[in-house]
Amino acid sequence: MVGLSIRFGDFVVSQFALNGCLLLASSEGPANPLAAPIDLALWTLLVFLGLMFVLGKFAWKPIIEGLNAREKGIADNIESAARAQEEAQSSLKAYQEKLAAAHDEAAAVIAEARSDAAAAKEKLMAEANEEANRTRQKGLADVEAAKSAAVRELAEASVDSAVSLASNIVGRSLKKDDHAKLIEDSVKRFAGS
Amino acid sequence: MLYFDDKDKTKDPDDHGHDHSHSDAKAGAAPHDGHGHENHDGHDHDHDAPHEHGGLTAEADHDLSHAQEAGEFVAKPMTEQLQANMAKHLEVGHLMGHVQDAYYFECPKALGLSFEDDHGHEHNGIPIPNITGFTKETPMIGTAETPIFVGRLSKFMVLELVAAILLTLMFVWLGKKIQSGDRPKGAIWNLLESFVVFIRDDVVRPAVGDHDYQRFLPFLLTMFFFILSLNLLGAIPYLGSATGSLAVTGVLALLTFGVVAGSGIQKMGFAGFLKAQVPSMDLPPVMKVILLPLMFVIEIFGLFVKHAVLAIRLFANMFAGHLVLAIFVGFIGVLAGTLLFYPFTPVIVLGTIAFSALELFVAFLQAYVFTFLASLFIGSAQHAH
Numbered sequence: 001m002v003g004l005s006i007r008f009g010d011f012v013v014s015q016f017a018l019n020g021c022l023l024l025a026s027s028e029g030p031a032n033p034l035a036a037p038i039d040l041a042l043w044t045l046l047v048f049l050g051l052m053f054v055l056g057k058f059a060w061k062p063i064i065e066g067l068n069a070r071e072k073g074i075a076d077n078i079e080s081a082a083r084a085q086e087e088a089q090s091s092l093k094a095y096q097e098k099l100a101a102a103h104d105e106a107a108a109v110i111a112e113a114r115s116d117a118a119a120a121k122e123k124l125m126a127e128a129n130e131e132a133n134r135t136r137q138k139g140l141a142d143v144e145a146a147k148s149a150a151v152r153e154l155a156e157a158s159v160d161s162a163v164s165l166a167s168n169i170v171g172r173s174l175k176k177d178d179h180a181k182l183i184e185d186s187v188k189r190f191a192g193s
Numbered sequence: 194m195l196y197f198d199d200k201d202k203t204k205d206p207d208d209h210g211h212d213h214s215h216s217d218a219k220a221g222a223a224p225h226d227g228h229g230h231e232n233h234d235g236h237d238h239d240h241d242a243p244h245e246h247g248g249l250t251a252e253a254d255h256d257l258s259h260a261q262e263a264g265e266f267v268a269k270p271m272t273e274q275l276q277a278n279m280a281k282h283l284e285v286g287h288l289m290g291h292v293q294d295a296y297y298f299e300c301p302k303a304l305g306l307s308f309e310d311d312h313g314h315e316h317n318g319i320p321i322p323n324i325t326g327f328t329k330e331t332p333m334i335g336t337a338e339t340p341i342f343v344g345r346l347s348k349f350m351v352l353e354l355v356a357a358i359l360l361t362l363m364f365v366w367l368g369k370k371i372q373s374g375d376r377p378k379g380a381i382w383n384l385l386e387s388f389v390v391f392i393r394d395d396v397v398r399p400a401v402g403d404h405d406y407q408r409f410l411p412f413l414l415t416m417f418f419f420i421l422s423l424n425l426l427g428a429i430p431y432l433g434s435a436t437g438s439l440a441v442t443g444v445l446a447l448l449t450f451g452v453v454a455g456s457g458i459q460k461m462g463f464a465g466f467l468k469a470q471v472p473s474m475d476l477p478p479v480m481k482v483i484l485l486p487l488m489f490v491i492e493i494f495g496l497f498v499k500h501a502v503l504a505i506r507l508f509a510n511m512f513a514g515h516l517v518l519a520i521f522v523g524f525i526g527v528l529a530g531t532l533l534f535y536p537f538t539p540v541i542v543l544g545t546i547a548f549s550a551l552e553l554f555v556a557f558l559q560a561y562v563f564t565f566l567a568s569l570f571i572g573s574a575q576h577a578h
Contacts, residue, residue: 033289033512036440038342039333040294043350044435044444048419051357056411059364063389064410066371073374 148191155190159183271531282526291519292512294349294438296321299431318431321346349435356422356435364418392417392564400568405456405575409568412452416445417564424511424556428549436559437511439504446504449567453500457574466574470496503566510559514552521545 159182281287291299297320300306307317311328325344330337333344367385370377377383397413398406420436427434435441457466470492476484524541528534 033293034439035293036438036443037294037347038440039344040347040349040438041440041444042342044353044441045448047350047353047357048415048445048448051360051419052411052415054361055364055415059361059368060411060414062368062372063364063386064393064407066368066374067386067390067393069374070371 151190152187155187156183159186162186271533274530275527275533278527278529282523283520288516288519288523292433292437292515294347294433294435296323296345296347298348298351301431321348321351348433349438349441352423352426352432352435353441356419356426360415360418360422388418389414396561396565397568400565401572402575405572409452409456409571412448413564413568413571416449416567417560420445420507420563421557421560424560425553427511427515428553428556434511434515436507437515439508442504442508445507445563446500449503449570450497450500452567453496453570453574456571460575467493469574499566499570503563503570507559507563510555514548514555518545518548518552521548 159179163179163182296310297308297316297318299316299318302317304317306319307315308320309315310320311330323345325333325346327333327344329340329343329345332340333342335341335343363381363385367382367389370382371386377386392414393406393410396417397410401409423435423441426432427437454466457469460466461469467489471485471489472492474484521541521544525534525538528537528541
């Protein structure tokens with residue numbers, strides 16, 4: 001493997017060759033690892049430049065543009081999704097507020113209805129009570145009147161009978177004025193008893 | 194000492210005649226020419242049974258020169274056999290021939306595709322048609338002794354063309370796919386796209402800078418995939434690695450240098466570009482007068498050297514890798530005809546597979562390293578030191 005060791009001379013020559021000063025054609029037989037034939041170099045140059053031109057125009061351009069478009073699309077999607085989420089969040093909040101307001105309103109309505117009902121009940125009760133009272137009062141008054149009439153009648157009758165009895169006893173007939181005076185007194189007493 | 198008792202071989206003169214012609218042991222080809230065939234001819238018992246001898250057998254010793262002249266196989270002691278094999282299969286020129294450019298594609302010998310080149314040497318393979326008609330003896334420019342420009346299609350040229358066509362097909366297809374706006378589907382699409390995105394986002398962009406990197410993407414992407422595809426073509430048995438030639442890597446490095454200097458001069462002007470090579474330092478005036486010219490020379494020299502190293506790194510990696518593979522496989526040829534062939538060939542084959550796997554890694558690594566360094570050089574040319 002003696003031939004494998006790279007000689008310094010070859011190394012220096014290759015440096016110059018690479019730097020565009022000189023591309024050495026292989027002239028040292030097949031065993032020169034640093035052989036750099038010019039035709040292969042020129043061919044490489046042509047193939048590479050042609051490849052770069054073709055790929056640059058028909059591959060890298062659409063690829064980079066497509067990738068950028070996709071990246072932009074993804075970024076836009078994320079942004080719009082974030083915006084949509086924000087919107088959803090805010091509308092959810094609004095609905096929740098509305099719902100809470102409706103809840104309060106319903107509660108107020110119920111409370112109002114309750115108080116209305118209570119008031120109506122009160123009113124009805126009061127009216128009924130009043131009616132009942134009035135009926136009772138009237139009854140009482142009627143009873144009183146009937147009672148006083150009965151008492152009067154009773155007194156009159158009893159006076160009459162008493163007078164007749166007394167006249168019978170006394171034998172004397174009382175005059176009409178005496179008669180009335182007697183009735184009144186007895187009624188008063190009767191009533192006072 | 195172990196050797197084969199190969200008296201039976203004389204029954205098959207054709208094979209032995211073949212034995213002396215140019216032979217090829219590349220990439221696990223059949224064991225040494227004649228013996229491989231012999232072993233399948235029903236003489237296995239004879240070959241597997243070693244005979245102990247102190248040296249050459251009497252008859253072999255006696256007939257050696259005659260037999261050789263007659264093109265017949267003669268039993269030799271193992272050391273001699275090994276030495277003969279070594280001289281043939283591990284000869285530097287022969288090994289290099291497998292790694293370097295050629296005017297034909299190698300083929301397994303079993304395919305029976307052999308041809309004679311211009312010098313009358315026999316090769317196993319397919320010759321590349323000589324369209325231009327020039328040869329090394331009759332070059333387009335130069336003389337037979339110093340051919341400057343041969344002007345003939347070679348193996349590496351064909352491989353470069355194949356790489357360029359494959360890349361064009363793959364990436365034009367990828368461009369159409371990506372531009373369709375669909376989501377990436379399928380292994381090939383994702384594979385190619387992840388490579389492109391990796392080179393753009395993890396190599397070129399951080400090295401060149403957010404501001405300028407778009408401009409250099411076509412050059413650097415083409416560079417990466419061209420080198421990678423040439424390296425990978427080299428991993429296919431019987432092809433070759435064009436990046437194992439200094440002419441190829443040299444041109445690629447030269448192009449990189451052109452882009453570095455061109456973009457630097459475009460950005461800062463010629464004087465500005467030269468000035469930007471010298472780092473600015475706070476020095477007393479006296480020191481400045483001495484140091485600045487010195488540093489300028491060193492930095493300019495460094496600018497050339499680092500691009501030269503770019504070429505040499507890639508070339509040396511690919512060349513050495515393939516040379517080691519050729520030597521590995523050559524060992525099979527060295528052991529052929531001796532008993533060592535049987536226990537060691539599987540080991541050599543396994544070793545070759547393992548080393549090929551390493552070469553696969555190196556193919557990617559070197560394409561990456563070249564592109565990464567080219568990006569760094571371009572990046573440093575965009576901004577003053």
